[in-house]
Amino acid sequence: MLDKLKKLLENIRQTQFVRSIFRMGGGFPRDVRQRMFVMLNNFFMHLHPVRIPKHAIKIKYTWCMGGLSFFIFLVLAVTGMLLMFYYRPTVEFAYGDVMDMNEQVPLGIMREIHRWGAHLMIITVWLHMFRVFMTGSYKPPREFNWVIGVILLLLTMLLSFTGYLLPWDQLAIWGISVGSNMAAASPFAGTEGPGASLLKIGSINFVHKGADARFVLIAGRFIGEAALVRFYVLHCVVLPFTIMIFMAVHFWRVRKDGGISKPL
């Protein structure tokens, strides 16, 4: 009976159907080399390390904060996509749609997961950074990955900032008023920033309220519908796309720079 079952499995494994999907033919790996090839010949497996050193699963050392940050990012990506089905980024509908997400939409908790997840991701990213700093894991050969990490931190904060406007409530509008006014203070690019007054010919200013960093951010002189659409596109397309590219490089460098750092 068992022999027949084994033979059946072997026959299935030899079919074109299985062999075309699994490049190794789906056979069980029998030695270290075959086990390695299982990892290398499958797209989803190759994202994982071929072997995991014992120290890598020491939770006391890594806190798993990088992994948790990535996990929360995935949660935010999925819940964010679900929220997009119900949200319209217009002055007329935005606030009502967000209220509906809480009260009318099935699984109204989806919006709360997205919101709390966003708060949590900021915390885990900071804790991850703290852990990497305290364990000295930013030192060569990992120094460039620290730089990518700082870019990822910045992108996380920008995602958090752009998402803040979307509910279109008082907190959102004043939060973004304050935030975008900071852009007006950037050197040379903002009206109130240092050096901006130097960029002029005669009495013609090149950097003014109708053409500076703040203006480009909110597409106007006030926070209005144009700003809402701009932040929506940044939050849902531009920044997630950018952060995914940097995350890919970040994870790849973790592997290539000698794997997850270990206790000395």
Place this chain on the structure above:
Amino acid sequence: MSKEKVTRRVFVSWIFLGWTLFLACLGGLGTMLLRYLFPNVLFEPSQSFKAGYPENYAVGEVSLLWKSKHGVWIVRTAEGLYALSAVCTHLGCTPNWLSGEKKFKCPCHGSGFRFSGINFEGPAPRPLERFKILLGDDGQILVDKTKKFQQEKGEWNDPASFLAI
């Protein structure tokens, strides 16, 4: 088929030309993309507006008529009128006029400004700005927000910042 020999010099020249053109195109594209982000037409209230007749404003009162649309308070004193910008000089929120306490109070971080627009409490580093105010040919008040006057620069002495009645 002719077998022309491509020298290193010719090859490098072509590569150089190619890269130069490519980078020039990339720079042009980048410039266009940046320009694309600056809209030509804004669907916002005009930067200058008519604010009715001076008689409509009571002496000693702050008018909230134009606050939500234009972000301007028109203040009437015994001497005349001035247009105060409703943008907090701290981080740009919109303060509220508290008529009981005779002050402008910003809800964001608590900056306070007196009737004149001068800051006296909270984090605001300088007084509220005033806008150009004048009397139009039809006798109505005209406020021009493209020209601002800052007290700390001594610009409130400018006659255009104040409409004497």
